[in-house]
Structures are given as C-alpha cells and as structure tokens.
Amino acid sequence: MSTETTQSSPEGKNGPVQEERTDPPAETTSISKAGDGAAISEPGEPDAPADRRRWIALAIVMTAAFMDLVDVTIVNIAIPRMRSDLGASTSAIQWITAGYALAFAAGLITGGRLGDIYGRKRLFLIGISGFTAASLLCGLAPNPDVLVAARILQGGMAAMMVPQVLAIIHVTFPPHERGKVFGLFGAIIGLGAVSGPMLGALLTEWNIAGLEWRPIFLINLPVGIAGVILGRKFISESKAPKALRLDLVGVVLATLALVMLIFPLTHGRENDWPVWGFVCMIASPAVFGVFIAYEKYKIQKDGSPLVELSLFKVKSFAGGIAVQLTFGIATGIFFLVWTLYMQMGLGWSALKAGSTGIPFSIAVSAAAGMSVQKLVPRFGRKVLQAGALVMAAGVLLYIWESDRYGMTITSWQMAAPLIVMGIGMGLIIAPLTDTVLSEVPREHAGSASGLINTTGQMGNALGLGLTSVVYFGFIEDDRVFGPPYVDAFHNAMWWVVAVLVVIFSVMFMLPRKAVPMAEREGGTEFAG
Known part of the structure; x- marks a missing residue:
C-alpha cells in the first residue's frame, strides 16, 4: 500500500500539518480499505471495485449528514405532542431543541480536531454509533429530563460525526471530482431541510404502534446501524498524524x-x-x-488554539461570523415559535402544520440554487442584503395576515408570506459560507469553516433561549392555548424583523464581490 502526504490546514507553530492519506488520487493506483483487506484497481479501470467503493462511502457519509439535518428539523413539529405526552414545562421544550444545538456547537471544532488526530473514519463511526444510541434513548425517554439529556448527548455525538463528512469526502475524492460531489452534498442538505418537518408530521400523526412522537427518533436506528456496518467496510481511514493538540x-x-x-x-x-x-x-x-x-x-x-483569533483580523470574516450568529438567532426564534403558533395557538394538527411549510421549503431551495449560480456572481453581497430585506418583508406580511385573519387564518393564506420568507432565506444561506471564506487565507480555511458552522449553532441555541423573553414572556399562563399563543407570535415576529435589519447592516462588512475559494485556490481544505 502506498501513502501520499499532502499539506492540510490549519498550520501549526512549527509549520503546516502533514496529512497522511491511504487513498491515492484516481489518476494512479486506487486503494480502498475494506475491513481487514484492500481492493486495488489499476489506472484506466473506472469500474473496478475500489472506484465503486468510493461512491458507496460517499453515500454512507451523506446519509449520516442527512440524518443529522433531519433530526434538527423533525423535532420542532412534534414538540407540542411531546409537551402533552410528557407534561413538559416551557423550559424543557426549549432545551429539547436548544440542548442539541448547544452540544453540537460546543463540540464541532473539537470533533474535527479529534478526527485529524485519531482518524476520520474512527471518529465518524464513534459519532454515528453514539448518535444512534442517543436516538434510542430519546425514543424511550419516560420524562422530559431524560429526553433533554438524551438530546444533549445526541448533539454531542453529531459534533463527532458531522465534521468528518466533508473531511472524508475531501481525502477520498481527487480535485476534479469534488465539484460534482459537493454539488450532491448541497442537494442532500436541501432535501433534508425540505423533508424534515413533513416527515416529522407524518410520523407523529400516524402514531405507529401507539408510540405517538417517539418514531421521529426511533427511525434513526436502522439508518444508524446500517451506517456503522457499511462504514466499517467501505470508508477509508485518513488522519493528520502531526495535527494540533486538543x-x-x-x-x-x-x-x-x-x-x-x-x-x-x-x-x-x-x-x-x-x-x-x-x-x-x-x-x-x-x-x-x-x-x-x-x-x-x-x-x-x-x-494550537480552539479558535484561530487571527481570522477576525479579516474584516469580511468577522462580519460574516456576526451575520451567521444573528441569522442563527432569527431562525432559532422563528421555527420554534412558528410551530407553537400553528399547533398550540391555532389548534392545527402536526400534519397540517407540517404541510403548511412546504411552500417555504420549496422557495428556499429554488432561491438558493439561483443565488449561487446566477445572482451572486453578478451582484455580489447585494444579493445577501436583498435576501435579508426580502425575508423581513415576508415576516411583516405574515404579521399583517395573522393579525387580520386571527384564529381563522388558513394554510393557503400563509403561503404568500412563507414563499417571500423562503426566497429571502435562500438568497442568504446558500452563498453565505463561500462569501465569508472568500478573503480567508487558504491555510486557515478548515478552521474558518468549522468556526462558521459553530457560530450558526451558537446563534440557534441563543435564539431558542430567547423565546422565553420574546414569546413565552407574553403568555401569562402557558397552559391556556389559543389566542394567547397567537398574540405572542406577533410579538416574537417583530423581534425577528429587528434581527434581520441588524443582519442587513452587518452585511456591509462582507466583500462587494466574493471570488469563490475553489476558483481562487483550486479548492478548499477541510481540516475540521
């Protein structure tokens, strides 16, 4: 077996970290570990076993990323049913979602660093095993305290698993294939965002075997077990033996x-x-x-710091982190409050609430694709700023409709503001990371990517915590459903508008025209 050594970010005090790879580029002999053995294919044999195994490995890690994303979005729609079944308090409701986000944020950078040191495959398998076990604990939780603890564990395990996904892709595929691979990855992320709420609604409404909301967690078990078994066989190990310390x-x-x-x-x-x-x-x-x-x-x-502070000397990066944090706050407030408004305010079923969000998800996906491919290359940061204003306009329209129609508002009447909001969000989320990274030195791209993701999760957790003030703070008795929850929704939405205005202002720190790092440097390094 041959070994290739390449430079990988971030740099240590004594020079760049050297990354050991056990899978040479496709142009030479391709070797893929499979259990205790290895399969070898000669050049010019694209259909050889090793080539196929590379794509199987991709399917495995993408499925894990999909599982994590769905698990974030699937929970919100089932929270009212969890509250009713477990007798959970409002703080427990918040911690069911915020606990996951907080543990995820706290462990993301460390999870990537552990993968560099001990092996990405090893950490991926540990993460997906722990995530699956935590999902079982969530599904069996007898009370709110156990559910919150299981969700925190689940978030911590996701932090071990998720950073390895991009790193495994990076070391498994040669540069000329990564564009196609990351395109597939983006599509999977979009599919997870679209399908999560609807899947959660269906599983909750079907009440499989009388388990009510519990199947939203238990569905992870067969997926996770398959991921562990297939991951052991098809994913190649890689690590940076001289990686920085924890x-x-x-x-x-x-x-x-x-x-x-x-x-x-x-x-x-x-x-x-x-x-x-x-x-x-x-x-x-x-x-x-x-x-x-x-x-x-x-x-x-x-x-070997946890955070590379020199990154904040790059104005666009510092501004981008501020955007990511505040955007996380806005989405953290909106998605929880929106779910409670429809189900506990208007009295809708989980299925009706989940299907109401379909126009929003479609709008996000459509706008995201258009912003990256056509708009941002031409108009730069103005697209992201337009997204913030469009999303704010959608929230204002939602406030107006909710106030006008009150308890009689219908799903189709919500479609217009949700579509406008979805377009605005799509214009922001798709190009934001590349825009923030566009002026970051290539040797720090890995740590910068991890910090961007961590900041988004931190903002989400903070937004969920703030719902006590901007939403539940306007409900005298949270056991009385109906109009009090609708009125509180109006107040919370004004806070979302205010945060979006702040985001628009901070976006002036972003570069006017960002050149994607892949074009400037021939690809971004992912080093956890």
Missing part, C-alpha cells in the same frame, strides 16, 4: 460562557427571574473574555 480548556470556557447565558434565559421566567440568573448572564461576557485571553496564551504556548 484545546480542552478552551472548549470548557466557551461552553461555560454559553451555558451561563442560555440557561438563565431559558429557566428565568419559570423561576420569576431570580438574582442568580442575572448574575450568570452578567458574568457570561467576562468568562468569554477569559476564553479569548486563554486562546491568546494557547497561541503563544503551542500554536
């Missing part, structure tokens, strides 16, 4: 700062906003400051 202190400080902010927000209302909550929230920025100071020390000590 920054566990940085992980603890960053997570502590987030928890000190989100926990009081989530539990404060139910406890009449105690003093300890305000103390925690005030102290959170101080802990975050300690985190930054420690990261500077870590850079001087061994050059």
